[in-house]
Amino acid sequence: MEGIKLTKVSVYHYFRLVVRIVIFLVLLSQYIFHKILEGLDIFHSPTVRDIAIILIFVMFIIEMLLRFFPSSLESPGCQKQFKRNYIKTGKTNIVIEDNNGVVLVALLWVGLNAVLGLLHSYNILGDGIMILIASFYSICDLICILFFCPFQTWILHNKCCATCRIYNWDYAMMFTPLFFIKRWYGWVLLGMAFILALRWELTFYRSPERFSEATNGYLGCANCKEKLCVHKKQLISLRKKLADIKKKKMKNLEL
Numbered sequence: 001m002e003g004i005k006l007t008k009v010s011v012y013h014y015f016r017l018v019v020r021i022v023i024f025l026v027l028l029s030q031y032i033f034h035k036i037l038e039g040l041d042i043f044h045s046p047t048v049r050d051i052a053i054i055l056i057f058v059m060f061i062i063e064m065l066l067r068f069f070p071s072s073l074e075s076p077g078c079q080k081q082f083k084r085n086y087i088k089t090g091k092t093n094i095v096i097e098d099n100n101g102v103v104l105v106a107l108l109w110v111g112l113n114a115v116l117g118l119l120h121s122y123n124i125l126g127d128g129i130m131i132l133i134a135s136f137y138s139i140c141d142l143i144c145i146l147f148f149c150p151f152q153t154w155i156l157h158n159k160c161c162a163t164c165r166i167y168n169w170d171y172a173m174m175f176t177p178l179f180f181i182k183r184w185y186g187w188v189l190l191g192m193a194f195i196l197a198l199r200w201e202l203t204f205y206r207s208p209e210r211f212s213e214a215t216n217g218y219l220g221c222a223n224c225k226e227k228l229c230v231h232k233k234q235l236i237s238l239r240k241k242l243a244d245i246k247k248k249k250m251k252n253l254e255l
């Protein structure tokens with residue numbers, strides 16, 4: 001990323017990514033330790049790991065509470081719902097380029113997690129595994145923002161995260177596996193996540209002009225304070241360069 005300074009929004013994303021990776025590794029190590037050495041599920045004994053779960057719970061609750069209010073640290077993708085971020089362009093033709101793929105994303109996500117829920121009901125997947133899946137989802141959420149988003153590339157085809165139609169579905173999607181574990185903290189997290197997503201949807205249907213780049217100048221590249229597209233393009237360029245270097249080395253070996 002030579003010559004490019006990371007924005008404070010990007011730094012915030014990278015910080016959360018590191019924290020979520022650490023959380024996943026801690027949960028995974030605890031799960032493996034108690035399964036192999038003690039034959040216990042991760043949630044069946046009141047130890048330090050239970051305190052860790054509460055701390056993780058509080059962290060995500062705070063993250064979601066902050067998402068209900070405007071913030072300069074958050075991506076324009078989730079901040080476009082607020083009235084203060086609506087910059088009129090003078091146009092009235094509302095264009096939501098990725099709206100047609102919303103139902104497909106929802107169906108695919110529900111279908112995937114329904115399969116996981118079915119496996120859980122037959123005791124093939126335990127509560128610990130469902131928690132680990134939710135934690136893994138939380139990492140994937142930031143990978144989608146920072147590096148590559150399959151929903152954007154293969155289904156929604158939106159320009160960038162700033163115009164993403166489902167940005168505030170993220171917490172509801174990452175906490176979906178917690179629906180099956182019958183733990184109070186799982187249901188509280190999922191409940192708040194769905195309230196966040198519901199508010200997002202209600203705002204979209206009441207004020208769709210805030211979600212369209214055609215009518216909201218806040219979503220235009222000139223007003224973007226995130227600049228993640230620059231980093232993504234640099235990563236693509238870096239991958240191409242590394243691929244070219246590998247090809248040259250292979251050719252030299254053949255000679």
